[in-house]
Amino acid sequence: MKLRPLNDRIIVKRIEASRTTASGIVIPDTASEKPVQGEVIAVGPGKTLDNGNLRVPAVKAGDRVLFSTYAGQTVKLDGEEYLVVREDEVLAIIEAAADLKKAA
Amino acid sequence: MKLRPLNDRIIVKRIEASRTTASGIVIPDTASEKPVQGEVIAVGPGKTLDNGNLRVPAVKAGDRVLFSTYAGQTVKLDGEEYLVVREDEVLAIIEAAADLKKAA
Amino acid sequence: MKLRPLNDRIIVKRIEASRTTASGIVIPDTASEKPVQGEVIAVGPGKTLDNGNLRVPAVKAGDRVLFSTYAGQTVKLDGEEYLVVREDEVLAIIEAAADLKKAA
Amino acid sequence: MKLRPLNDRIIVKRIEASRTTASGIVIPDTASEKPVQGEVIAVGPGKTLDNGNLRVPAVKAGDRVLFSTYAGQTVKLDGEEYLVVREDEVLAIIEAAADLKKAA
Amino acid sequence: MKLRPLNDRIIVKRIEASRTTASGIVIPDTASEKPVQGEVIAVGPGKTLDNGNLRVPAVKAGDRVLFSTYAGQTVKLDGEEYLVVREDEVLAIIEAAADLKKAA
Amino acid sequence: MKLRPLNDRIIVKRIEASRTTASGIVIPDTASEKPVQGEVIAVGPGKTLDNGNLRVPAVKAGDRVLFSTYAGQTVKLDGEEYLVVREDEVLAIIEAAADLKKAA
Amino acid sequence: MKLRPLNDRIIVKRIEASRTTASGIVIPDTASEKPVQGEVIAVGPGKTLDNGNLRVPAVKAGDRVLFSTYAGQTVKLDGEEYLVVREDEVLAIIEAAADLKKAA
Numbered sequence: 001m002k003l004r005p006l007n008d009r010i011i012v013k014r015i016e017a018s019r020t021t022a023s024g025i026v027i028p029d030t031a032s033e034k035p036v037q038g039e040v041i042a043v044g045p046g047k048t049l050d051n052g053n054l055r056v057p058a059v060k061a062g063d064r065v066l067f068s069t070y071a072g073q074t075v076k077l078d079g080e081e082y083l084v085v086r087e088d089e090v091l092a093i094i095e096a097a098a099d100l101k102k103a104a
Numbered sequence: 105m106k107l108r109p110l111n112d113r114i115i116v117k118r119i120e121a122s123r124t125t126a127s128g129i130v131i132p133d134t135a136s137e138k139p140v141q142g143e144v145i146a147v148g149p150g151k152t153l154d155n156g157n158l159r160v161p162a163v164k165a166g167d168r169v170l171f172s173t174y175a176g177q178t179v180k181l182d183g184e185e186y187l188v189v190r191e192d193e194v195l196a197i198i199e200a201a202a203d204l205k206k207a208a
Numbered sequence: 209m210k211l212r213p214l215n216d217r218i219i220v221k222r223i224e225a226s227r228t229t230a231s232g233i234v235i236p237d238t239a240s241e242k243p244v245q246g247e248v249i250a251v252g253p254g255k256t257l258d259n260g261n262l263r264v265p266a267v268k269a270g271d272r273v274l275f276s277t278y279a280g281q282t283v284k285l286d287g288e289e290y291l292v293v294r295e296d297e298v299l300a301i302i303e304a305a306a307d308l309k310k311a312a
Numbered sequence: 313m314k315l316r317p318l319n320d321r322i323i324v325k326r327i328e329a330s331r332t333t334a335s336g337i338v339i340p341d342t343a344s345e346k347p348v349q350g351e352v353i354a355v356g357p358g359k360t361l362d363n364g365n366l367r368v369p370a371v372k373a374g375d376r377v378l379f380s381t382y383a384g385q386t387v388k389l390d391g392e393e394y395l396v397v398r399e400d401e402v403l404a405i406i407e408a409a410a411d412l413k414k415a416a
Numbered sequence: 417m418k419l420r421p422l423n424d425r426i427i428v429k430r431i432e433a434s435r436t437t438a439s440g441i442v443i444p445d446t447a448s449e450k451p452v453q454g455e456v457i458a459v460g461p462g463k464t465l466d467n468g469n470l471r472v473p474a475v476k477a478g479d480r481v482l483f484s485t486y487a488g489q490t491v492k493l494d495g496e497e498y499l500v501v502r503e504d505e506v507l508a509i510i511e512a513a514a515d516l517k518k519a520a
Numbered sequence: 521m522k523l524r525p526l527n528d529r530i531i532v533k534r535i536e537a538s539r540t541t542a543s544g545i546v547i548p549d550t551a552s553e554k555p556v557q558g559e560v561i562a563v564g565p566g567k568t569l570d571n572g573n574l575r576v577p578a579v580k581a582g583d584r585v586l587f588s589t590y591a592g593q594t595v596k597l598d599g600e601e602y603l604v605v606r607e608d609e610v611l612a613i614i615e616a617a618a619d620l621k622k623a624a
Numbered sequence: 625m626k627l628r629p630l631n632d633r634i635i636v637k638r639i640e641a642s643r644t645t646a647s648g649i650v651i652p653d654t655a656s657e658k659p660v661q662g663e664v665i666a667v668g669p670g671k672t673l674d675n676g677n678l679r680v681p682a683v684k685a686g687d688r689v690l691f692s693t694y695a696g697q698t699v700k701l702d703g704e705e706y707l708v709v710r711e712d713e714v715l716a717i718i719e720a721a722a723d724l725k726k727a728a
Contacts, residue, residue, distance in 0.1 A: 315508040
């Protein structure tokens with residue numbers, strides 16, 4: 001069983017970034033806007049442009065991506081929680097495992 | 105008697121997702137935004153693009169789909185309640201029977 | 209004497225849906241948003257697209273249609289009350305006489 | 313002396329619809345939104361589309377038209393009051409003299 | 417010295433319409449929205465459409481035009497006050513000298 | 521060292537217009553919206569249209585231009601203050617040195 | 625490990641401009657809107673236009689750029705803080721090392 005996103009939508013599994021500083025202190029979440037990273041699970045076929053062509057998404061399943069906190073909608077499937085975002089809400093692809101911390 | 109949707113509209117029959125956890129506890133609905141799943145009953149011919157072409161919908165009757173709670177408008181026909189949504193409000197197609205739970 | 213709508217506008221005569229349940233109890237109107245059905249009286253030539261072509265409406269005079277309550281503007285002509293809506297405000301065509309009830 | 317409207321603008325002379333019922337009772341104006349009818353005095357050359365072509369208006373001088381109350385701007389010329397509306401604010405052409413009453 | 421407007425902008429010199437009635441009574445200005453007339457002093461080359469072509473303005477220097485009060489921006493040059501409006505804010509060209517009065 | 525604006529942006533050096541009347545009285549600034557003039561220092565390559573072509577700006581370095589007070593953003597470089605505006609925020613080119621006064 | 629921006633997004637490393645005046649006085653930050661400069665770290669492939677073509681960004685990695693304070697979103701990667709902006713939020717490229725001061 002799986003989710004097949006439509007148009008330019010992308011299914012993402014959130015990855016909780018390490019919130020521990022170099023000295024080992026855990027930083028609590030703040031209520032401010034915080035970018036988030038995740039792994040791409042599934043990618044829609046892309047957005048149909050005004051001329052009828054399809055813009056194929058630049059991300060693919062398995063990519064680690066950076067997006068904004070308020071992007072997308074959270075859904076649960078088989079007990080797992082996913083995020084459905086539009087491709088344009090993805091800020092960047094993270095090209096190697098990283099200790100990405102949310103900005104204060 | 106049936107509803108024939110226009111343009112990029114889709115008629116959906118809501119499927120109440122199981123709200124019972126693995127341990128058998130029933131989770132009450134919350135007032136927060138909750139994605140919803142349903143079965144597609146009828147699909148419009150598609151949206152007319154600016155160049156005059158039609159964008160044929162990617163969903164078809166019988167598909168099980170995921171959409172947002174606030175998407176569309178509820179109508180009753182012959183005692184049955186349906187939801188009329190635009191195709192772009194469909195987040196994803198669920199490709200097998202699933203125990204999709206609404207995110208808390 | 210008749211109304212000839214312009215562009216993608218449609219003249220509709222409202223049909224009060226039966227508000228009586230199977231057991232004969234009359235359900236009073238609520239103040240909430242309620243879809244409405246009607247019969248199409250006249251149809252404009254269609255919307256001019258950005259490329260100059262016309263998108264011919266998918267509804268025709270005599271069709272029974274479903275639309276939203278807040279769609280359009282009410283006008284009176286020769287003592288009869290009509291609704292003027294844009295074609296995109298029509299949700300669906302009802303393909304046979306139906307006991308369409310407004311959703312609670 | 314006359315007004316030559318630009319683009320898709322239209323000059324309309326309002327026609328006060330009969331506000332007397334069949335039984336002779338005069339209905340006072342309400343503060344609610346009220347469609348209005350008028351006679352077209354002059355028509356602009358039309359709207360320039362994104363592809364550079366002109367969309368010629370579907371109304372012509374002499375037509376009796378139906379429009380919304382809040383459409384357009386009122387101007388006075390030589391003691392006469394006119395309304396300047398965009399063609400898309402015209403709801404319909406009234407094809408014969410009519411006892412059009414404003415909806416309650 | 418002169419102002420050369422860019423794009424679809426137009427330089428207008430306001431003409432105070434006669435505010436005296438036929439019987440000689442002067443009507444004071446009201447605070448309500450009031451259309452205004454003026455003489456066109458200079459016209460920009462026109463608006464560049466999405467396809468790269470230019471839409472040449474329909475007004476020319478010397479035309480007497482009707483526009484809305486809140487249209488444009490007032491500038492002073494060499495002690496003279498001008499109005500800079502976009503062509504689409506011009507409602508109509510007044511084809512002969514007129515006793516245009518602002519609507520109450 | 522210099523600023524090279526992107527797209528349809530323009531770098532302007534403000535010119536304080538004479539605020540002294542013919543009789544020598546200095547008029548203080550008001551808080552109301554006031555157009556402003558300046559000299560163009562640098563011009564971007566232009567805006568990319570939807571069809572992929574570039575719309576080359578109509579202003580060039582050295583032009584004296586008129587713009588609105590609230591247009592653009594102020595920056596300081598090497599102690600000099602500049603304004604970065606979009607070309608469409610320029611109202612007009614002033615074709616000779618002028619005693620442009622801000623409208624009251 | 626690095627961030628690969630999507631579409632027309634750009635990764636920027638902020639450069640704190642000198643806030644010391646010629647006479648050595650340090651100017652404190654104000655709460656008002658303040659343009660900011662930075663070095664471009666990575667550039668997306670560009671924005672897909674409506675006709676399906678790509679608009680390649682005019683900035684490249686290593687460029688020193690000027691942007692608005694409220695542009696973009698701040699992210700942290702490996703302890704470094706970056707800004708993700710859209711190319712159109714970049715005001716100008718600074719062509720040599722400069723003592724760019726934020727406007728008061």
